[in-house]
Amino acid sequence: MPGLGGRGEEGDDMQHPERRLLVCVDMERYSRRGNIQQYEAQQDFHRLLREAADEVGMDRVGWTTQQAGDGELAVLPRELPEARVIGRFLPELNRRLRQYNASRLSVARIRLRVAVHQGMVHLDGANGFPGQAVVLVSRLCDAAPVRRALAAFPDAGVALVVSADIYRDVVTEYPEEIRPERFRRIEVVHADKGFREPAWLCVLDEDVTLWRDESSPGAEATPPDAPPEPLAPGGTRRATEPPAGGGIRTGDIRVDGQNAVGPGAIAIGSIGRDAILRPGVDR
Known part of the structure; x- marks a missing residue:
């Protein structure tokens, strides 16, 4: 067990955390697929991410990732502009997903929930990336309003949720990259984990501001900027x-x-x- 000095079992010094952009991605309805469908979805998932990144000049080789069967958590390089990730990479990924899904049955389509946040993260964790920023971006990606929003737009490829910091510092400051008026404020609540945080939701190429989230209880039901x-x-x-x-x-x-x-x-x-x-x- 690490002591107060930050030394692990093998005596290695804990590295200092770094402030990085975090992108958490999860596939919709992955567990409902059969074995072969899951295998194919994983292959196409990585291919589509790589092709979208290449198209906008972002080399995926430099991304530090923690893989899961139905998605990934990516820690992006420091030099990668945040506005390019949100304003160019994700729209390109959404475009490719829509094209991919157009010729497939619903059970074989790949649709993604994507969360973006930034914060301090340890890159030398023994079992993943330690850090509260990692916890937050994962909670955003798994939020019920984000799941419902993606389900409400069957032709969409990406439902994007960003933290309040990212919305303030990136989305509203660089409107030429992405349209701030297409986001709506939500409350992300995981009551069993004692988690409640504001966030901003967008379904790419859809107008989520007109969507009525009637299934949402309490604070998630109507955002302050509701139409x-x-x-x-x-x-x-x-x-x-x-x-x-x-x-x-x-x-x-x-x-x-x-x-x-x-x-x-x-x-x-x-x-x-x-x-x-x-x-x-x-x-």
Whole structure:
């Protein structure tokens, strides 16, 4: 057992951790495949990653990876620009996955959840990469909202989730590489592990901001930047609760001006903060 001096069983000095970009990738529905399908999926998974990286000038040979049957955890080289990973590599990977899946049955398709984070990581771990950054990026990749988002868009190749740090420092700062408005904020919760972290979700080449995650409980149900409720037929909005600071609650009516109510509308109750306006009916 390592002691406080950081020396392992064989007496080797623990190396200093390094701040690196981490990319965690997991295949959708891998365990549902038969043996031969799993074998082929692994082969094609690595080939598609390599081809996408080569296309945008990123040599996969320099990536330090921890492999799993259905994915990998990659520690990227320090010199690799983070904006290129998010803005060029992942869109190219998504494009190739869509092309690959177009001619295959759903059980043979390869669709990926990808999480990106950065932080301190030990590269000399005895059984993987020790570090809280590794734990976080793995939790993001396994998040229920990310799984549901990928399932909601059957033609998508990649559902991408990034940490709050990556969204702030990379996505919003380099909009020419990727569109920040295509991300939506989510809460990643693993209650059994005592884990709760904000993150940002994007399904590449899809508009996830319009997706309603109705299966999500509690904090995951509606992000702070959720789009407004859709309009009812005729351009009206559904009834809502009165504003906390006063005012009126409207029903299925169209309001075009400060005091406009709409043709035929009548007021029910007294005028004031508790007034409710409802559409009138022909008499």
